[in-house]
């Protein structure tokens with residue numbers, strides 16, 4: 136039955152285009168990598184990472200990349216797109232407790248952005264071990280506009 140997906144797509148057109156891990160954790164002082172997967176066809180579009188606001192990003196994009204596979208870095212945050220796997224990776228290094236919060240990874244385009252919501256939790260601790268979490272399908276997606 137295709138009825139539910141089609142209804143869902145009509146109500147939340149962004150919902151099926153970008154999926155993220157939903158929630159990721161990392162230790163203070165360590166790093167975390169977030170994989171966000173996008174639907175084929177959006178390879179050449181902008182990919183971004185931002186703090187979530189009510190509907191849009193709360194304060195612009197923390198880091199973005201314009202359809203290129205070259206890594207972009209701003210401060211402790213980097214983003215890299217893999218066109219073949221339809222997946223981009225956001226890495227946050229030197230995590231601090233203040234990094235805990237709700238973020239969006241998304242595809243920027245004309246019209247509504249396509250984005251997934253990611254809850255980042257930084258736990259206290261001096262561990263420097265790298266914490267990574269691979270993408271799964273999830274329901275934590277929203278569409279702006």
Ligand SMILES: *[C@@H]1O[C@H](CO)[C@@H](O)[C@H](O)[C@H]1NC(C)=O
Pocket residue numbers: 210211212228229
């Ligand atoms: C992370 O912290 C280490 C140690 O303070 C520093 O050398 C390194 O440049 C920092 N990395 C980033 C990306 O800020």
